Structures are given as C-alpha cells and as structure tokens.
Amino acid sequence: MAASNDILTDITRNYSLATLLLAWYTTEKRELPWRETGDPYAIWVSEVMLQQTQVKTVIPYYERFLQRFPDIKQLGTASLEEVLTVWRGLGYYSRARRMWEGAHYLLDQRGGKMPKDYEALLLVPGIGKYTAGAISSIAFGQRVAAIDGNVLRVLSRLLAWSEPVETARSHRYFKDHLRVWQPVLRPGDFNQALMELGALVCTPTKPNCESCPLTQVCEGYRQGDVYLYPVKKLKAKRQVVTRLTFVLCREGRVYLQRRPSQGLLADLWEFPGVELSHEGGLNDSLPVVTDDERFKLFQMAVPERTFDGWVREQFKQGLALQGPVWYTFSHRRWKICWVILDLPEPLEPIPSSVSSFRESVGEYRVDAWQDQLTGDNRCWVSLHDLSEIPLPVAFKAIVEDLTDGLSP
Numbered sequence: 513m514a515a516s517n518d519i520l521t522d523i524t525r526n527y528s529l530a531t532l533l534l535a536w537y538t539t540e541k542r543e544l545p546w547r548e549t550g551d552p553y554a555i556w557v558s559e560v561m562l563q564q565t566q567v568k569t570v571i572p573y574y575e576r577f578l579q580r581f582p583d584i585k586q587l588g589t590a591s592l593e594e595v596l597t598v599w600r601g602l603g604y605y606s607r608a609r610r611m612w613e614g615a616h617y618l619l620d621q622r623g624g625k626m627p628k629d630y631e632a633l634l635l636v637p638g639i640g641k642y643t644a645g646a647i648s649s650i651a652f653g654q655r656v657a658a659i660d661g662n663v664l665r666v667l668s669r670l671l672a673w674s675e676p677v678e679t680a681r682s683h684r685y686f687k688d689h690l691r692v693w694q695p696v697l698r699p700g701d702f703n704q705a706l707m708e709l710g711a712l713v714c715t716p717t718k719p720n721c722e723s724c725p726l727t728q729v730c731e732g733y734r735q736g737d738v739y740l741y742p743v744k745k746l747k748a749k750r751q752v753v754t755r756l757t758f759v760l761c762r763e764g765r766v767y768l769q770r771r772p773s774q775g776l777l778a779d780l781w782e783f784p785g786v787e788l789s790h791e792g793g794l795n796d797s798l799p800v801v802t803d804d805e806r807f808k809l810f811q812m813a814v815p816e817r818t819f820d821g822w823v824r825e826q827f828k829q830g831l832a833l834q835g836p837v838w839y840t841f842s843h844r845r846w847k848i849c850w851v852i853l854d855l856p857e858p859l860e861p862i863p864s865s866v867s868s869f870r871e872s873v874g875e876y877r878v879d880a881w882q883d884q885l886t887g888d889n890r891c892w893v894s895l896h897d898l899s900e901i902p903l904p905v906a907f908k909a910i911v912e913d914l915t916d917g918l919s920p
C-alpha cells in the first residue's frame with residue numbers, strides 16, 4: 513500500500529496534478545450536450561442516465577427526455593407512466609422512477625429548485641453521494657468529490673491502492689486525497705476531468721499511459737504495475753433463473769400486469785410469469801413441466817381467475833414452449849421461455865375504461881389505452897399499441913414474436 517501521508521502532504525505534486533489534469537481536459541474533453549449547460553436539473557438527468565449506460569447511448573435519450581420534461585416542474589407533474597415510456601429502452605427503470613419521485617420532492621419541499629449544497633441534495637429521492645457531488649460541483653462550483661467507477665479506477669492507479677476499491681475505507685482514503693487535490697477554481701471541471709480520463713485514457717483493460725497527462729504523478733505507473741489496479745472484491749455469482757412467461761391473447765389484444773413497486777423492474781408492465789430455479793447453466797434447453805404443473809404455475813402468475821377453465825383446456829392440447837431468450841440484469845440472468853395462450857371466444861366483455869387508471873396515465877397516449885383496461889394493475893392492450901407501453905426490454909423477443917407481420 514502506498515504511504516498516504518507522503519502523498520497527501522506533497523503540495524507540489526498536488527498542485528501539478530490538478531494543473532496537468534485540467535490542462536488536458538480543456539483541450540481533449542469530448543463535446544457532450546450536458547457539458548454545454550449549467551442547469552442543475554439537466555446535469556442531474558445526464559448523471560442519472562450515464563449510470564450503467566454508455567455515453568453514445570445516452571445522448572439521444574437525454575435530448576428526448578429534456579425536450580419532453582425540460583424542467584423539474586414538467587417532470588414532477590407528468591405521470592409515472594409517461595416518464596417510463598420516454599425512458600423506455602434505456603433500462604434500469606428504477607432510475608427514472610426515483611428521479612420522478614425526486615422531482616415531486618423538489619416541487620413540494622424546495623419550490624421546484626435544486627439545492628446547491630451536497631447535504632441538501634442527498635435528501636432528494638434518487639440522488640446519492642455520487643450524483644450529489646456531481647451536481648454540486650459541476651452546476652454550483654462547490655468543492656465536493658464525485659466518485660464514480662471511472663474515478664475509482666483512476667485513483668486506485670494514481671495512488672497504487674492495494675485494497676478493494678468498493679469499501680468504505682477505500683472511499684475515505686480517496687476522498688482525503690481529493691479534498692487536497694481538488695482546486696478552488698473549476699472544482700466541477702476537475703471532477704469531470706477525472707471521469708473523462710478514466711473513460712478515454714485510463715481505461716479498464718488498456719490504460720494508455722503513454723498519452724496520459726498524469727504519468728509523472730502516477731504511483732502505479734512509477735511502480736510499473738498499473739494492471740494490478742483497481743483491486744476488486746470477489747463478486748457473488750449472478751443467479752440464473754428460468755422465467756416461464758404466459759402470453760394471453762384475445763381479440764387482437766394481449767394481457768399485461770403491473771409489477772410490484774419494489775424490486776426488479778418495479779412498477780413496469782409485464783407479461784405475467786413465474787421464476788423457476790434453473791440447474792442447467794447457460795444452455796438453451798427448455799424446462800420440462802407437466803400440463804398440471806404448468807396450470808398451477810399459471811395460477812401463481814395470474815391472480816385473476818376468469819380464464820382458468822379456458823387456460824386448462826389449452827394446456828391439455830399440449831402447447832409448445834417457445835424460446836429461450838436470455839436477459840441479464842446486474843444480479844440475475846433470466847432464461848425467458850413463453851407460451852402463447854390464444855383465447856378466441858369472448859369470455860365476458862372487455863371493460864370500457866377505468867378512470868383511476870386514466871388519471872395515472874395522464875394525457876399521454878390515453879387514446880390508445882382507453883377501452884382496454886380491466887383494473888389499475890391489469891390491462892388488455894392492442895398489439896398495435898404494445899410499442900407505446902413501458903414494457904421491459906427483456907420482453908422484446910416476445911413482442912417481436914407477437915407483432916411480426918402486423919401492418920405498421
């Protein structure tokens with residue numbers, strides 16, 4: 513481990529690190545839309561979108577999101593449904609839901625304005641330590657650290673830090689150094705420069721030390737050991753499960769349910785289904801389930817009992833399972849298999865509309881959705897309107913399977 517006091521007290525080195533880094537950033541930084549604004553709300557949106565997502569993917573989403581929700585008021589007064597729809601395709605939907613909750617908080621508690629202090633920002637739902645540091649330093653010029661994955665990697669190499677970087681102790685160690693290194697002038701640029709260096713030069717697998725502005729102050733480089741860093745904790749293995757999915761079709765519509773407000777894919781619509789434990793590693797074999805078992809699983813997945821008799825009959829006809837397709841979340845991998853249950857006879861009229869649902873949808877796409885609802889958390893949706901609904905990307909293959917051949 514590097515001797516922290518030696519590094520911390522080296523004033524010349526500290527001074528030169530910020531100077532070198534900022535000079536590099538000024539000439540080499542990428543022109544990105546969120547770097548052309550000082551609006552804390554826009555910076556918030558960009559920082560949330562950039563979590564877990566690449567810059568080039570984020571740019572069109574950022575522009576579309578700000579066009580539709582240009583400020584905190586527009587975001588806080590929109591329906592969650594609409595926010596999720598605009599977010600659709602970017603993944604990790606809980607980010608959008610938390611930001612929407614944050615906008616509500618700011619409207620209720622802060623007069624619709626973003627606070628500039630780090631501690632006050634931390635009270636906003638959806639704003640954690642990193643985002644608070646980024647907004648506070650970039651939009652308000654506060655001298656606060658913003659440590660994301662890129663910055664962790666750069667710091668671990670600069671300091672030749674030989675402990676796992678994710679621990680509280682490591683964060684304290686890095687923050688102690690940043691407190692000394694971060695300049696009074698341009699503290700936000702300093703944070704962004706560290707992130708940019710991690711994204712462009714000090715990359716995970718191929719750090720390009722030859723073109724790095726910090727070689728003369730980099731301990732890892734001096735030791736010739738940059739590949740040893742960052743040290744990471746051993747990760748828990750990603751859980752693999754089979755997701756057996758039931759696609760109910762009826763009169764050109766499909767049945768969707770809303771997921772619970774907590775946990776994976778919270779609040780999103782889905783084709784109902786159940787998770788089965790999965791023993792076969794990453795092979796593509798389909799689960800072997802008897803008709804009776806399948807029916808019981810259907811009853812677990814769909815609380816509504818209206819279709820039971822019909823569905824049991826369908827299973828007796830030996831419907832084939834389709835798939836699988838794989839979808840990977842941060843801690844879980846779904847092997848998605850599905851069965852299409854076609855309900856050709858009208859069982860009972862499809863209810864015309866439910867006002868509470870319409871209120872929750874707001875003005876957006878109400879025309880397409882009305883006359884299709886059976887309750888707040890269940891709906892029948894026309895196949896033509898499926899693309900308008902914030903369905904998780906995990907179900908893309910099923911949607912394509914259903915809509916393939918539909919006229920535009």
Ligand code: SF4
Nearest residue numbers: 669714721724730738
């Ligand atoms: S010298 Fe190499 S290891 Fe050190 S910060 Fe630069 S790119 Fe990273």
